[in-house]
Amino acid sequence: MSVEFKMPKLGESVTEGTVGRWLKQPGESLELYEPMLEVTTDKVDTEIPSPVNGRLLEIRVNEGDTVPVGTVIAVLEDSSSATVAAVAAPAAPAVTSQASSNNGGGNSFMSPVVARLVSQHNLDIKQIAGTGKDGRVTKQDVERFMAQGDAAKPAPMPMPTPTAPTPAPMPVIKPSSTPAPMPTITGSLLAKPVAYTPPATPAVPSIEPFVGDELQPLSGMRRAIAEHMVRSKATSPHVTTVMEVDLSTIIAHRDQHKADFERQGVKLTFTPYFVQATVAGLRAVPIVNATYTDEGILLHKSVNVGMAVAIPDGLIVPVLHNADEKSLLGLSRTVNDLAERARTRRLTADEVKDGTFTITNHGVSGSLFAMPIINQPQSGILGIGAIQKRPVVVTINGADAIAIRPMCYLSFTFDHRLIDGATADKFLAIVKQQLEQFA
Amino acid sequence: MAELNLLEAINQALDQAMANDERVYIIGEDVGQRGGVFRVTDGLHAKYGSKRVIDAPLAESIIIGSSIGAAMYGMRPIAEIQFADFIFPAFNQIISEAARMRYRSNNTWEVPLVIRAPYGGGIHGALYHSQSIEAFFAHIPGLKVVAPSTPYDAKAMLLAAIDDPDPVLFLEHKKCYRLIKGYVPDEHYTVPIGKADIAREGSDVSVITYGMMRHYAVEAAEMLAKEDISVEVVDLRSLVPLDRETILNSVKKTSKVLVLYEDNLFGGYGAEIAAIIAQDGFEYLDAPVQRLAGLDIPAMPYSAPLENEFLPTPSKIADTLRDLVNY
Numbered sequence: 001m002s003v004e005f006k007m008p009k010l011g012e013s014v015t016e017g018t019v020g021r022w023l024k025q026p027g028e029s030l031e032l033y034e035p036m037l038e039v040t041t042d043k044v045d046t047e048i049p050s051p052v053n054g055r056l057l058e059i060r061v062n063e064g065d066t067v068p069v070g071t072v073i074a075v076l077e078d079s080s081s082a083t084v085a086a087v088a089a090p091a092a093p094a095v096t097s098q099a100s101s102n103n104g105g106g107n108s109f110m111s112p113v114v115a116r117l118v119s120q121h122n123l124d125i126k127q128i129a130g131t132g133k134d135g136r137v138t139k140q141d142v143e144r145f146m147a148q149g150d151a152a153k154p155a156p157m158p159m160p161t162p163t164a165p166t167p168a169p170m171p172v173i174k175p176s177s178t179p180a181p182m183p184t185i186t187g188s189l190l191a192k193p194v195a196y197t198p199p200a201t202p203a204v205p206s207i208e209p210f211v212g213d214e215l216q217p218l219s220g221m222r223r224a225i226a227e228h229m230v231r232s233k234a235t236s237p238h239v240t241t242v243m244e245v246d247l248s249t250i251i252a253h254r255d256q257h258k259a260d261f262e263r264q265g266v267k268l269t270f271t272p273y274f275v276q277a278t279v280a281g282l283r284a285v286p287i288v289n290a291t292y293t294d295e296g297i298l299l300h301k302s303v304n305v306g307m308a309v310a311i312p313d314g315l316i317v318p319v320l321h322n323a324d325e326k327s328l329l330g331l332s333r334t335v336n337d338l339a340e341r342a343r344t345r346r347l348t349a350d351e352v353k354d355g356t357f358t359i360t361n362h363g364v365s366g367s368l369f370a371m372p373i374i375n376q377p378q379s380g381i382l383g384i385g386a387i388q389k390r391p392v393v394v395t396i397n398g399a400d401a402i403a404i405r406p407m408c409y410l411s412f413t414f415d416h417r418l419i420d421g422a423t424a425d426k427f428l429a430i431v432k433q434q435l436e437q438f439a
Numbered sequence: 440m441a442e443l444n445l446l447e448a449i450n451q452a453l454d455q456a457m458a459n460d461e462r463v464y465i466i467g468e469d470v471g472q473r474g475g476v477f478r479v480t481d482g483l484h485a486k487y488g489s490k491r492v493i494d495a496p497l498a499e500s501i502i503i504g505s506s507i508g509a510a511m512y513g514m515r516p517i518a519e520i521q522f523a524d525f526i527f528p529a530f531n532q533i534i535s536e537a538a539r540m541r542y543r544s545n546n547t548w549e550v551p552l553v554i555r556a557p558y559g560g561g562i563h564g565a566l567y568h569s570q571s572i573e574a575f576f577a578h579i580p581g582l583k584v585v586a587p588s589t590p591y592d593a594k595a596m597l598l599a600a601i602d603d604p605d606p607v608l609f610l611e612h613k614k615c616y617r618l619i620k621g622y623v624p625d626e627h628y629t630v631p632i633g634k635a636d637i638a639r640e641g642s643d644v645s646v647i648t649y650g651m652m653r654h655y656a657v658e659a660a661e662m663l664a665k666e667d668i669s670v671e672v673v674d675l676r677s678l679v680p681l682d683r684e685t686i687l688n689s690v691k692k693t694s695k696v697l698v699l700y701e702d703n704l705f706g707g708y709g710a711e712i713a714a715i716i717a718q719d720g721f722e723y724l725d726a727p728v729q730r731l732a733g734l735d736i737p738a739m740p741y742s743a744p745l746e747n748e749f750l751p752t753p754s755k756i757a758d759t760l761r762d763l764v765n766y
Binding site: 112 | 643721725
């Protein structure tokens with residue numbers, strides 16, 4: 001009996017997967033639960049076991065190709081009739097592929113003008129009746145649909161109620177950290193849509209390899225990182241602001257509690273301190289814990305702090321969900337667990353999802369300060385520099401003196417579309433204050 | 440204001456230009472005593488004499504070459520090529536000399552020359568009297584190419600071409616000569632070179648065209664209006680320089696475009712229009728840009744049924760537009 005094998009759903013919010021590597025070739029025999037292929041989602045590689053005893057008959061999706069969850073990626077032969085449904089079963093329903101769009105069975109082709117109008121007005125193409133060739137939705141169909149008024153429009157994006165008032169619309173902008181706003185482009189006769197759409201095939205200059213050069217194939221992760229970095233820079237106007245923090249208090253606290261934590265089986269690092277200070281900043285300045293959209297600024301209720309972890313051939317950002325609800329001990333435990341599993345690539349897809357802010361600790365490799373790139377669709381990323389003993393001027397009992405203090409640069413990169421310089425500095429100042437006055 | 444046909448409007452423009460400016464003269468084959476094979480210069484020889492209306496030998500390279508020299512020395516020659524099909528002996532003079540003189544002389548010399556050339560088919564002219572030649576010349580920077588299709592525009596644009604300090608190839612569609620009539624102001628007036636005209640406003644589909652095809656497109660639009668299809672017709676009038684803004688505004692409005700021209704399809708002038716729309720109007724398109732043009736065969740046939748087969752006709756245009764609207 002032949003069985004269709006579908007792209008499994010690797011986590012709650014995952015809608016597609018990339019075939020990383022086929023561990024079996026057509027014709028090869030399969031044992032139940034034997035690793036059959038590797039699937040890559042945004043940041044996680046997972047080995048998928050065979051659901052049958054039998055043979056791999058046909059591969060339908062090539063290595064490196066990304067398909068929606070539920071797409072048939074292989075055909076297997078089941079030699080025992082006892083199929084294990086558990087692995088492949090829950091796949092199909094989540095997907096709404098193009099085939100099902102447009103009033104069922106219509107032509108799903110979108111002309112450039114229709115695609116633009118749909119994206120510009122945030123319409124659901126599936127709700128528009130197509131009258132064009134083979135049921136295609138035409139520009140006039142879209143215009144007719146829009147003319148039907150608000151009643152026919154899809155419900156707007158659900159917006160959480162802001163828990164704190166947003167800052168005044170035009171705060172005073174510090175020239176030091178804020179470049180002039182981008183001028184509106186008026187040169188073109190035809191206005192461009194607001195949203196950034198990456199070109200389907202970016203123009204790549206051809207590169208002539210030198211003699212002896214070696215072409216290293218791109219891993220799924222490398223490709224994902226590259227795509228994300230380019231998209232982030234193109235989406236958000238990045239601005240970085242830097243402050244210096246004295247970590248004497250933190251170091252003293254850590255020295256004092258290290259043994260305590262150890263007795264409870266937890267290694268106390270600096271990261272949870274930075275997470276706690278960041279959480280305090282995010283709560284005080286909610287617009288940093290937000291996402292810019294064309295409809296408005298989406299203020300996130302949850303505080304989910306991602307932390308970038310370097311791994312041998314790339315980078316993973318596991319997320320501390322609801323970081324604001326955890327104690328220093330709880331944070332330490334979670335941070336250590338996530339970091340360890342990130343390094344051994346055992347994170348689940350949900351553990352790298354839904355971050356609302358990111359911390360990157362580039363100081364571990366000696367960097368003093370860096371200007372990190374925002375993890376989209378977040379609005380800010382905090383870079384932590386190396387902790388270094390430096391001579392600093394301190395004032396003791398009214399007299400200036402030079403002291404040796406463990407200092408560290410905090411660099412905060414933010415999306416200038418929604419955060420202005422003064423707001424960013426306010427956030428960073430709170431993080432600094434939390435660290436210096438930790439109690 | 441009088442109702443004139445296109446030929447009479449051109450005759451009036453020539454007469455007024457010669458009366459206004461002593462530097463203006465006409466040179467061409469049979470333009471003098473005969474008044475031109477189409478009678479465009481009728482009466483001018485009698486009025487202005489053989490020094491200002493010059494019968495040239497059957498040598499187009501001389502007609503154009505001597506005119507270039509005269510223009511550079513301050514005259515305002517209007518050279519007539521009897522049929523556009525015969526312009527090729529002068530091709531070198533036009534391309535290599537007239538069009539490049541300003542550039543070549545570092546802007547110290549100019550060639551204020553007008554070359555009038557009756558072109559186009561549908562008049563049983565067969566191989567040597569039916570060609571569309573605009574694609575060869577529109578390709579050349581330094582040369583202006585205009586193709587007015589109404590008496591009003593023909594007079595205005597000829598006067599603008601005579602005023603222009605650079606060489607202008609002035610194309611007159613032979614089928615328009617006596618067929619197309621319209622009211623023409625008596626006075627001297629101009630239409631700026633480089634501006635298109637909306638021949639008919641519409642909202643469902645655009646036709647971008649020029650020359651005799653403007654009138655066929657309007658005819659097709661009238662047929663389709665009865666079917667509740669609203670067609671916009673853009674008459675380019677000036678092929679070089681080109682009014683991109685009017686084209687793109689029409690694309691933006693209707694999102695469906697037919698580029699219509701009489702010359703054969705491959706590499707025709709309309710291919711450039713289609714390319715501009717694809718590049719600058721992509722986000723406004725709701726259907727692939729369509730082209731309707733003459734057949735890719737060596738020449739326009741003589742026999743009426745075959746000539747009809749070669750040319751885009753109002754019914755062929757209407758069929759193509761229906762397909763576009765239903766896309």
